[in-house]
Amino acid sequence: MAKQRLQHYLRTYRRRSGFSQEEIAQLLGASSGTKVSRYESFRRCPSVITVFAYEVIFNQPARELFAGFYDGVHQEVRQRAERLAKALAERDTDPETVRKLVFLRRIVDPKTNQLDGQ
């Protein structure tokens, strides 16, 4: 069943740090801990501003805090990039398209990105 990471680890990080939901709400600029409780129980999705606030509070990158979300989005974008690359390759092969294909290849296969960076 697991195989995938949880959508987020907000509760884990909060409890490790010892803060209460009310205290985190105060740091997030929310009026009460209810919102934090809803985030932690997967009943509400935090806004971009809240995501960055969490990143600042726990000093962890958003992709680690929201690991499951990140994995899902990552996979979907890769699939879309694959489809777009296929469509572009069928259309034409002018230099602009080739540039785009190289870019898309980096999304589809991150290893290519690492090799290019070395």
Added chain:
Amino acid sequence: MTMAPKTIKRVLAIDPFSRGVGFAAFEGPECLIDWGLRSTGRADNGRAVRAIERLIDRFQPDVLAMENWEAVGSRRCDRVDLLLNHIASGKRKHVRVRLISRREVSTIGTLPHSATKYGRARLIADRFPELRAFLPPVRKPWMSEDDRMSIFDATAFAIACFPVAGDSTETTADEPYPA
């Protein structure tokens, strides 16, 4: 501390007590992701089952660890025996049940040996400082067991599911034995 890699083994361990259920969830032997008590108000197996099912839904574990109520050394009451039996025999896709005896807790896994339950709880609290706040006071002969001890029991069951590094004879979390 970062979370487990993308492909993970998640272990949810439960330990029922008189008025609820203690639980601990791990992603690897050093990655405690959640812990706590779910109160049922009174000794009620129906409520306890619902609480445990909610935990399973939330954590979607690969392995559900709990005490082997039939093993030597287990001294659970009939109600808890029934509850554990019910949970262990439930048909759940992709969730393996691993039963751990009290004896196993002190001999397998990555937990150092301790003669007493409180000693083991203290070792667990040393290893996971976030649990220190839940460590109950030393139990006196006239005191009943603190509910919070269930968290440490559940944690011990979960840790016992992970192999000791370099020990190939241990059962790994990849191959937990079914009920």
